[in-house]
Amino acid sequence: xxxxxxxxxxxxxHYRPQPYGEIDTQFIPAHQWPLALxxxxxxxxxxxxxxxxxxxxxxxxxxxxCFQLTPQQCFQLISNLQKYFYNHxxxxxxxxxxxxxxxxxxxxxxxxxxxxxxxLDILVDHQAQxxxxxxxxxxxxxxxLVIYWQDAYGADANMVFLLEMMCTALNSLTxxxxxxxxxxxxxxxxxxxxxxxxxxxHLGNRVHFSSHMNAMSVARDYLYSPWKSCTADSLLFRNSxxxxxxxxxxxxxxxxxxTYTYLQNNIQRNPNLEQTAADFGMSSAxxxxxxxxxxxxxxxxxxxxxxxxxxxxLNQKGxxxxxxxxxxxxxxxxxxxxxxxxxxxxxPHAMDELG
Amino acid sequence: xLKYHKWKLFFVxxxxxxxxxxSLAVADVKPxxxxxxxxxxxxxxxxxxxxxxxxLILHSRPAGRVTQYxxxxxxxxxxxxxxxxxxxxxxxxxxxxxxxxxxxxxxPIGLVLLTLGIYHWHKEQLRINEQLRKRERLFREHRxxxxxxxxxxxxxxxxxxxxxxNEHRESSNTLALLFxxxxxxxxxxxxxxxxxxxxxxxxLSELILLSIRRNDLLCRYAGDRFAxxxxxxxxxxxxxxxxxxxxxxxxxxxxxxxxxxxxxYSVSIGTALTCNDxxxxxxxxxxxxxxxxALLKAKEVHRTAVQQAA
Numbered sequence: 001x002x003x004x005x006x007x008x009x010x011x012x013x014h015y016r017p018q019p020y021g022e023i024d025t026q027f028i029p030a031h032q033w034p035l036a037l038x039x040x041x042x043x044x045x046x047x048x049x050x051x052x053x054x055x056x057x058x059x060x061x062x063x064x065x066c067f068q069l070t071p072q073q074c075f076q077l078i079s080n081l082q083k084y085f086y087n088h089x090x091x092x093x094x095x096x097x098x099x100x101x102x103x104x105x106x107x108x109x110x111x112x113x114x115x116x117x118x119x120l121d122i123l124v125d126h127q128a129q130x131x132x133x134x135x136x137x138x139x140x141x142x143x144x145l146v147i148y149w150q151d152a153y154g155a156d157a158n159m160v161f162l163l164e165m166m167c168t169a170l171n172s173l174t175x176x177x178x179x180x181x182x183x184x185x186x187x188x189x190x191x192x193x194x195x196x197x198x199x200x201x202h203l204g205n206r207v208h209f210s211s212h213m214n215a216m217s218v219a220r221d222y223l224y225s226p227w228k229s230c231t232a233d234s235l236l237f238r239n240s241x242x243x244x245x246x247x248x249x250x251x252x253x254x255x256x257x258x259t260y261t262y263l264q265n266n267i268q269r270n271p272n273l274e275q276t277a278a279d280f281g282m283s284s285a286x287x288x289x290x291x292x293x294x295x296x297x298x299x300x301x302x303x304x305x306x307x308x309x310x311x312x313x314l315n316q317k318g319x320x321x322x323x324x325x326x327x328x329x330x331x332x333x334x335x336x337x338x339x340x341x342x343x344x345x346x347x348p349h350a351m352d353e354l355g
Numbered sequence: 356x357l358k359y360h361k362w363k364l365f366f367v368x369x370x371x372x373x374x375x376x377x378s379l380a381v382a383d384v385k386p387x388x389x390x391x392x393x394x395x396x397x398x399x400x401x402x403x404x405x406x407x408x409x410x411l412i413l414h415s416r417p418a419g420r421v422t423q424y425x426x427x428x429x430x431x432x433x434x435x436x437x438x439x440x441x442x443x444x445x446x447x448x449x450x451x452x453x454x455x456x457x458x459x460x461x462x463p464i465g466l467v468l469l470t471l472g473i474y475h476w477h478k479e480q481l482r483i484n485e486q487l488r489k490r491e492r493l494f495r496e497h498r499x500x501x502x503x504x505x506x507x508x509x510x511x512x513x514x515x516x517x518x519x520x521n522e523h524r525e526s527s528n529t530l531a532l533l534f535x536x537x538x539x540x541x542x543x544x545x546x547x548x549x550x551x552x553x554x555x556x557x558x559l560s561e562l563i564l565l566s567i568r569r570n571d572l573l574c575r576y577a578g579d580r581f582a583x584x585x586x587x588x589x590x591x592x593x594x595x596x597x598x599x600x601x602x603x604x605x606x607x608x609x610x611x612x613x614x615x616x617x618x619x620y621s622v623s624i625g626t627a628l629t630c631n632d633x634x635x636x637x638x639x640x641x642x643x644x645x646x647x648x649a650l651l652k653a654k655e656v657h658r659t660a661v662q663q664a665a
Contacts, residue, residue, distance in 0.1 A: 044502050044503075087501070097549065197508075197576050197577035198578070200576075200577065200647055201578035201580045202577070205651065
């Protein structure tokens, strides 16, 4: 249960940054999903030299089990794909493959979980092994369980691809293990794309665009409904040898995700750049440089953290504008309203659930 | 493709070489000041372009009569251009006439052969169009072709649907749109890999193409979902075709790559018809939406049937 509850403002304790990965940390095992992606692309007729251009990846290296990629290399690979592959199918296709039990012990565990709750526990605890580029946060909201997807390493334009992949992966996993497909609702911040057919087929008809969150939600009742007992697939792979590269990670989250977590958890202290940098153990200039390396800056992260808190408090806790303004250290309600309008395009009272 | 045409390329290269050697043997090279560079560029450019056309044609066509004509024609044009180009650098003695013959002889012969080739190509294309008829309607766009099934994708579907709806507005006939979705398609991808899944889709598309009428159009919507446009079709006929397709797929024994194993699949089909009362408001988007909804219902029915059977 602990992974499903977000440490909110309940305790006044100072949240200290946890170890984090960076955009140039080598830790993503190349023979797992990156290899699956490369093979998928090659089988769809993309030329190898175009696909791997600028990534610093060589096809021969990937076969070896100890070759690891940086998030930056993965991003370059995905942008190359999107440049040369027109019909936007690959993210969804990779999503279907992502959780098949052949990849890692973590995916084998996912496939032998007894219910959705167990799956989400594994997903959150083993993010770094399963899909480190997006940070998953689970939260209960009224009758719903909501999974928020957040940029962990500065994915920039590749965010849409990653979201399509992760949402399809989870949808596909639940579809193959539940007796009936779960009625997932999907919310995306991007506008309705021209290739809407892919969403129709791979995610279903409960997809909302131009939302202010990247999230998927389902009624809480489904969390504990038992799944089909292990499928033949997962039994096949259950006894497979443990993967040598999947040793325990020294960190769980990416730098951006950790910054966001830090800001949310310390909101009562009204964190600023200097204090945050000091807590991360570096000078303000270094911290700024690091944020820039991840295609972001302090104000953007701070706004993001405050926006999400404001939405949560307004929707969930039924907080008034005055309370939210005070908690987020706005001078008065008018300032909050202005900021809120800037973040979400709407006024605080116009917020309905997830938009 | 080029490896089937080695001899043709060899002869063109030999021809150009012979012309060059013969020219150098009989004539003198012009001094630098006498060379007219504008002519060099225009004549050399024409010869180069003819060579590029030849390369493209040979690279894209299998051997055969049409290719033979086209390549001979273009080779002639190239040789004439090449000789013309050499003229700019070489002064031929007045007694030598053969250079004129090459220049003025190769060109018309080449043009005639090329014309013959294009004429037969046209004939050939009409035959190919007939074969492609159920995959495309009066409009070709190779960029929207799907890599897996060689059917057109959703963009093409939307365009064709909009056009067909326009045509139907004038008549009193209805148009039917069928969405065909493979049940349990993920099973094959998970168990046998996506290449096997792609191959299944390809086989199914061929199978469906066999069972539809001349004017129907089959597209791949996305993933394991096909879209079938049935022009001038009412509900009764649309349902007949839809049940024919389901029966056909159910009885199709699909063979996997590795084992002597037969897999049986079924499809769910959702049907949407234009309504005559307010056809003016029927857009391609709305029709697609209705077909998608009908398909979801059909899937639901299929699922409960399976559960009850189990």
